[in-house]
Amino acid sequence: MKHINLIPLEARKLSAQSWIKRYILKSPTYRITMSILLLLFLIFIYETSASVRYRLKVSLQKKQIKKLEAGLERNKDIQSQIKRESEIAQEANRHIQKRISFLEEARTEAVKWSDVLFLLSKLTPPDLWLSKISLNKEAIALNGTTLDNARVSDFMLKIDESGYFKATSFNFTQKNKSKQEEAIIDFEVITHLAKY
Secondary structure (H helix, E strand, O other): OOOOOOOOOOHOOHHHHHHHHHOOOOOOOHHHHHHHHHHHHHHHHHHHHHHHHHHHHHHHHHHHHHHHHHHHHHHHHHHHHHHHHHHHHHHHHHHHHHHHHHHHHHHHHHHHHHHHHHHHHHOOOOOOOEEEEEEEEOOOOHHHHHHHHHHHHHHHHHHHHOOOEEEEEEEEEEEEEOOOEEEEEEEEEEEOOOOO
């Protein structure tokens, strides 16, 4: 078998290194191939760095999510504590409002009994004696004694005319004879406060 050498004569004289430099490295195919390889390498580097950046970003986002979840749990605890404190405050407010309304009612409905008794003592005639006074919000029962029924009527008239009392009425009168010659009259008068 015969061997045919296809390498041109000028190239046969070249060494392997000079031949590579002359024919391979300077050829357009080599340059295009190397450009493509370089471009692929740069794309690989870019994609790798983008992937690393993405993984880093994902890792940071996961850490931030964990921090936010921990913060959310703390906020839920704080929110439940605030809710409990709000309920306690509302209950205390309701209790205070009840007390305020009770005090307002007591203040508006308060009767100064010392003034009532002082006025009754001024209106009582000298020959009429009060022995018992029963006081409540709705009525005042006046029990006493006198020597004349007319004094009781005068007393009732003075009470109604004072402007502090109203709807005065007899409850009963009763003659009570003692060892003395004069008959003593026991009576009970009912009146109501007009100013309260």
